[in-house]
Amino acid sequence: xxxxxxDPGPFNVPEGATVAFNCTYSNSASQSFFWYRQDCRKEPKxxxxxxxxxxxxxRFTAQLNRASxxxxxxxxxxxxxxxxxxxxxxxxxxxxxxxxxxxxxGTRLKVLA
Amino acid sequence: GAVVSQHPxxxxxxxxTSVKIECRSxxxxxxxxxxxxxxxxxxxxxxxxxxxxxxxxxEQGVEKDKFLIxxxxxxxxxxxxxxxxxxxxxxxxxxxxxxxxxxxxxxxLHFGNGTRLTVT
Numbered sequence: 001x002x003x004x005x006x007d008p009g010p011f012n013v014p015e016g017a018t019v020a021f022n023c024t025y026s027n028s029a030s031q032s033f034f035w036y037r038q039d040c041r042k043e044p045k046x047x048x049x050x051x052x053x054x055x056x057x058x059r060f061t062a063q064l065n066r067a068s069x070x071x072x073x074x075x076x077x078x079x080x081x082x083x084x085x086x087x088x089x090x091x092x093x094x095x096x097x098x099x100x101x102x103x104x105x106g107t108r109l110k111v112l113a
Numbered sequence: 114g115a116v117v118s119q120h121p122x123x124x125x126x127x128x129x130t131s132v133k134i135e136c137r138s139x140x141x142x143x144x145x146x147x148x149x150x151x152x153x154x155x156x157x158x159x160x161x162x163x164x165x166x167x168x169x170x171x172e173q174g175v176e177k178d179k180f181l182i183x184x185x186x187x188x189x190x191x192x193x194x195x196x197x198x199x200x201x202x203x204x205x206x207x208x209x210x211x212x213x214x215x216x217x218x219x220x221x222l223h224f225g226n227g228t229r230l231t232v233t
Contacts, residue, residue: 041204044206100159103156105155105156106156
């Protein structure tokens with residue numbers, strides 16, 4: 001089983017739609033979780049960290065489900081500019097004082113006019 | 114916010130030459146930097162973890178003699194691709210975490226803008 005798994009998509013949604021992505025991780029001791037956004041041929045940019053209690057930033061909501069070992073990202077009222085690849089990042093070793101960030105393969109989102 | 118600068122952004126070199134990529138943290142000190150490689154339409158793959166003042170930790174399958182990493186100061190790490198071959202053509206990205214400013218957990222990575230290497 002891969003350490004971090006995502007559905008590669010693509011997810012094609014109309015403008016204004018709500019879309020959700022999940023990401024599963026294999027190491028139950030993982031402590032740190034993030035969602036990044038990557039545009040074509042660019043570096044990843046931090047979208048949001050994922051906190052245990054869940055967190056929201058504008059149209060974006062992130063959730064953590066430790067029991068089932070997955071994190072999710074919900075995007076409401078999709079905009080054309082949301083089209084990108086969304087990367088799930090897990091740090092399976094942060095709790096031990098070392099850090100090793102593992103990236104999922106990314107989920108491609110395309111918002112259609 | 115934390116800024117990571119990577120240089121050069123693009124390089125084209127001939128097979129057999131060596132290429133050095135620099136990664137700098139501009140407004141924070143980074144005791145740890147990470148080097149990733151990304152092939153087209155693929156995920157970022159961690160190559161190595163660069164530790165200031167000590168040897169880098171390489172991931173399985175990454176040749177340490179081929180990809181030389183030096184982290185001589187708290188703000189600079191370099192990756193040298195030695196004797197580059199066409200199969201080394203890829204997008205190389207460095208990143209760092211600002212461990213001093215942010216809490217130990219949930220400390221995100223800040224990325225350089227990447228180096229697109231093409232070996233002819």
